[in-house]
Amino acid sequence: MTALLEVRDLAVEYDSGERRVRALDGADLTVAAGETIGIVGESGSGKSTLGSAVGRLLPSTANRVTGDVWLAGERVFDLPPAGIRRLRRERLGFVFQDPIASLDPTMRVGKQLKLVLGSKGDPLSHLDRVRLANPGRVARMYPHQLSGGMAQRVALAIAMACQPRLLIADEPTAALDAQVREEVLEVVFSVAAEAGTSIVWLSHDLTAVARRCSRVAVMYGGRVVEDGPAADVLGQPAHPYTAALARSAPAMASLGDRLSPVPGRPPVLAEASHGCAFEPRCPYAEERCAKERPELHVVRTQEALCHRATELVTAS
């Protein structure tokens, strides 16, 4: 089976003129057709850059240093401008964090859908598909008149309008209230499932992602440090960082227990990491962790970028 999406050794740097930041430091990711995968990471882990890179949506200050992205068999970074536009139009869908801001504030919802659909589509059916009540009324509304949940459904309808092969959802519920989150996620996943669209869901919430996705990839310091079936990654983390992340969520702690936070703070890389980016915060760090870039280790069902992955799992 050929993968729908393949990211190989992707390194991306931002250069603001004064400061260089290496957002991706050799990231690898494979997504099969029909798969739903959650990419979990804290801010600065590189997950958003990875999501943007898939659609070649990096700003002009971003510079791809190494690596490649294949989407549906095409090398994303080698396509001519028209080619990448066609690829985005036909294969990709994006849903962003702030749903209201991602809609043109000066245009009615129906018109915006119509622009995407062209002459053939019927906006109302698309609004109906994302389970918006009274699509006719919604179509006549302006984005600022929508609630966050409604706006995100509209954004989803637009993203899914052309039946993309892959939907990239970048923290789609971060700006929404708790109960609405579930409803929106429900719609996202079911609409994608109906269309046979793969989902890459970027999030900082390991638990939430694990609940919905079949696979979870954990990012840290610009690399995917652990990748495996959701239940396993959450239940039996192979990478010390994943474990620490899971532990630090207050919701996971039992009442009265003290949280065991990860000491220190996430790194901001200026250049390729010499060793493991998590080394300074890692309770299991050894001498080589600072010097050698960890290789991929297969541990049980997971793949992990950790020198000691195998021994630590065995030990536990």
Add this chain to the structure above:
Amino acid sequence: MILELDNVTVTFTAGPPFRREHVHAMRGVSLYVAEGETLGLVGESGSGKTTASRVALGLQRPTAGAVRFEGKPFPKRRRELAGHMQAVLQHPHWSLNPRMRVGASVAEPLAVLGEKAPDRVHEMLERVGLEAGLATRYPHELSGGQRQRVSIARALVTRPRFLVFDEAVSALDVSVQAQILNLIKDLQREFGFSALFISHDLGVVRYIADRIAVMRGGEVVETADTATFYTAPAHEYSKRLLEAL
């Protein structure tokens, strides 16, 4: 009782003259924070919890109802409360004046009271887990977690008896969030302040609060001990909130 809100209603007026619209941000809210306790206030956006925090801090006068601090009604002038209550606010990026050195930010509540105590600033910075040398830095040189630690140091430097945390950890990364939550708990044990902890994140509140109050549409729909609330929520809305957790 350190703080009591007694049947507080806050009504905002909006729109042109002659045809003002009245929006009830709080409707008959009664809450109290006891000595040494942390009250967690949860609710979705627009539920009125931010208005509640502003009322508690004396930044917003209630349209109706009474507020008592340490058993006495709020003084006419907000300044008389200076040093007795402080707040740690939401956004780490905006919580500190970007044009002020960290030390000056921490010292500000003291300066307002006419006190000068560089030692206390340095001591406070160390208490929140920062090096004293950070006092000469500017906020943009600090990480989000460090900034929120500075905010906590600033809030505690006058040793207030009451603190409001308004979404104080919501914008932090998960791994850093835990550090700050632990810090707050440690400091509360050490300084013995009471706190109103406002958050939309039930997980966080569960960890930090002794009691929980749930707001919806400007009203308090349920108040309960943390343990009781999380195991047996009484209100239908509370149940739905917990499902989403």
Add this chain to the structure above:
Amino acid sequence: MRLALWWLGRAVSAAATLLGVSILIFAAVRMMPGGFAETILGPFATADQKAELADRYGLDQSVFVQYGHWLAAVARGDFGVSMISREPVVSELWARLPVTGQLTLFSVLIATLVGVPLGVLTAVRARRAAVGRLLSGLGVSVPEFVLGSLVVFLFSRYALGLPAGGYDNVRSLVLPSLVLSFFAISITARTTRDAVMGVLVEPYVTAAVARGESPWFIIRHHVLRNAAIPVVTLLATITAYLLGGALIVEYVFNLPGIGSYVVQAVGRRDYAVVQAGVLLAATVFIVLNLLVDLVVGLIDPRLGVTSKGRRA
């Protein structure tokens, strides 16, 4: 209803502004050194003549009484009589309005038709930003009277086919409009560039790019409309500026417009004319701003006056 109330509010605030303008202009005119007597009657005038003139125009009363009378008259639509021509100020201004009006209108049109595309181009083609900045800087740095004098000189000496002075018909306004719009073009271009650049980083533009839309499609359907808001807002300011700038162009090209008329009236202490002229300019400015609010409301429903409170 809501709309009516909104307009009522705006009308009240516009009236307040106009009242402020009227007080300021009235005070300024009367604070000017060189009384009407020496100025209008000349040094040879006798005391009797001065007294007679003061009496005729009520200038012997206290300033407050004068202001009260004037305001009452203005409220009736009577702006007084020019001390020089002895004609009603209204008819004098009315006769000169077409020149200044057309001049300003043409200049705004030119500024929009040239400046907006220029701004969009320089915003999108960021690599040429330096050229755009230089061009727009040049527009701001050449004073109207220099450019105007140069154009007048060249076109009159070398008979380049366009009238370079005087007002016969609309053709007479071609060169003045071009000169006047020179500054406005660069300001418009720069504002458009800023606005477009601001819109280009909006999430909905990113979303459109992510959908695979082409740059020109995005500009046409999303950017222009949203970037229009600051540009339209600017146009009111620019029009007001051009009304002021028009006077220099009117001088250089010898056009019988309002600008040069009011300045001449200042020079002669022809109080009624100065007061009416400035009040007219202020009214135009305020009305323009009202129009801009209306247009902006049509463009951006969030700022609109019609859909307030229709939140679902």
Add this chain to the structure above:
Amino acid sequence: MRHRLLAVPLAAAVLVTSACSAQETSTTGGSTAKAGYVATVDDSLPAGGTLDVELPIDIGAATGLDPQLADVASSWQLMSLVYETLVTVGPDFAVQPALAASWENPSPTKYVFRLRDDVFFSNGRAMTADDVVGSLQRLLASQSVWRGQLGPVKSVTKVDDKTVDVELTTAYTPFLAALANVPAAVLPMKEINEKSVDVTKTMLGTGPFKVDSHRQDVSWAFGKNDKYWSDGEPRLDGVNVTIATEEAARVASLQSGKASVATLGNVDSKSMLAGASGVEVLSQATTDFYYLMLNTQVSGSKFADPRVRKAINIALDREQISSVALGGQGKPTGVTPTGLPGACDPAGLPSATAGAEEAKKLLAEAGATNLTFTLSIFSTAPAPAVAQVIQQNLEQVGITVKIEQMDEASWAGKVYGAVPATFDAALSWFAGYADAGMVTKWWNPDVAVFNKGFMKSDPALSSAIDKAVVLPAGDARTAALAEVCTKVDEDAQMLPLVTRPSTVAYRTDAASVGLYATEGYGNALRLIADFRKKSA
């Protein structure tokens, strides 16, 4: 035609007494102008056509279009197209007949005017002696400044339909010259008395043109007065006058052919228009002159000490003011305007013969070695240039001058608005008129009350002035005028500086113009009835 025919014999007579006015001849448009002229009209050109003229300023005063109350030359110039006087002046300031065909002067205090019998107002009504008498009586009863210049008129009486008598209380030599200016014009008294014409709002005269339309500060359209008395005149069918405040605009109109004739203000117009083909620039001398006012009336005046004023007078380099500020086109003058018959020679005045050392000595004696004062000027060119040269002159003797430049209205307010006036020193110019004695009156503040705010009267000077105006033209009068010059020079409260040039430009392919070499009433259009239009 009329002017030149009469001018020739008179010119010869005047040349004897006139120092420099009539000697200039210049070559314009290929033809040599006659003595007393800088340009003469080409008689061979056919009549007809409408001439386009541009002027910098319109008639603009609260007194409206009433010629009797007009007190500035720019108004006289425009009004002269419509209004006429009993007599007029020739190229050398000799008085010539106009509405009066002839006059007698049976005694020094009596003038008898024989009116022409073919004069009509442009409404078709014939002019009568009643119009003349009424006009003069109206003038005498008015508050016009010209009432003073007209002299001690005792009575104006109608002798018969064609004869008018004027009696003076005492002899007054400038009487005819004063009568030759627009404020003394003959008005349609019948219509005025019937109130069918308001002369403040309309112009109705006997002149070569009548007003077809007027837009204040924009334009005038003059049409031909079909019943004009002078045969064949006006040669033009009409004159369109455009008001163009900016010099550049008038220059442009000349270059583009939009205007055929224009008056210019810049003394360098000739070199600036050198490259424009077909544009001829004429420099006309005038009797108008710049003068410096030193305020002696303000309390604590820096000029109370005559030695200080004298020192300033000495330090002023009138030749440099003329050559630098006026491009060499003005001439140093005493209080009697250089260019007028009988005027004194400024080079012979005490201040001209003393040197800088003398000035410094005077200042030292007066204890004013570090004198600093403010010179208030209006911004109209070339006044700022004159002021800056004055500043440089006075710096040579250690006086610091601060220049304060303002618009004319503010300047007028400062200089004439209060008694005593508050300024230190001020710069202005007077029209020099057509008789050497006329302008000297303004040096007596009891007569020229507008000067009272900054000038105290000097009885010796006042009596010298009074004496000069009474004496008939001749050596005695010349000597008396010279004495006035000297007294003014020594009094030095108002210091005459240099005459003010006037520039007239025209298109050689569109117009043929006539222009006196020297003008007394600031009227560049004096000969317009004879101007011709060339068709390109």
Add this chain to the structure above:
Amino acid sequence: MKDWLTRAGMVCLGLIVLVALASVVNLAGDPDEIVGPRLAPPGPGYWLGTDNLGRSMLPRIMEGIATTLLLSSVAVLVTAALSAVLGIVAGYRGGVVNELIMRLVEVLYSFPAIVLAILVAAVFGPGQLAALASIVLVTIPLMTRLVRAAAVGVAQRDYVTAAIISGARLPRILGRHLLPNVAGTIAVQVTYALSVGIAVEGGLSFLGFGVQPPQASLGVLIQQGTTYMTAAPWMITGPGVVFVVAVLAINVVGDGLRDRFEPRQARSLV
């Protein structure tokens, strides 16, 4: 800084300031002295020609730069100070105070700039003070509006709320928190106001209300130069070039400053 244009602008401004300083000590001679024939083309003793009074253009241009630069800088500093106070107070206090201040600003705004300048000149009497006041009044409305807009944003920041909670008094909040944080907006606007100031000064001189003779300013020189454009082109060339370069440089530096304070281009995808 990678931006060559901004750097070039700064170099130009630096040079102009140096020339202005040099003129203070009359490095190239007395600007008022009559040194040669009138309207003489460049030659020994007057390397940039002479003007209509026979004064050397070189020292006059240098003096003109100094005058104009000083005048517009002082004026713009006054504007900045007034706008800062008005804008911050209006933005922070809101309500009636805001309404009053903004109405006042609106009144000034609705006066045509040149008419405003002329009235000021007429009231104050012409001279540096009038020019200064005119520039201030012409530039104040826009700057106050923008400062207010910025202040409204800053007033909502958490650190301001924290200061209020700590009991800080108004002067402290305005001075320590709002002012430093709207300073960027003010700095950017100052550069634009500077170029407006120079233009207003030029316009006033054109109408005869500007600085007093014999003092030279760029406005005065350009106005005279324009008059003598054909007879003595050197009278307009020097001042004209300096004027264009100065305004251009100020604008370019202003753009550069703004791009620094509000970088946006970097994130654009189109």
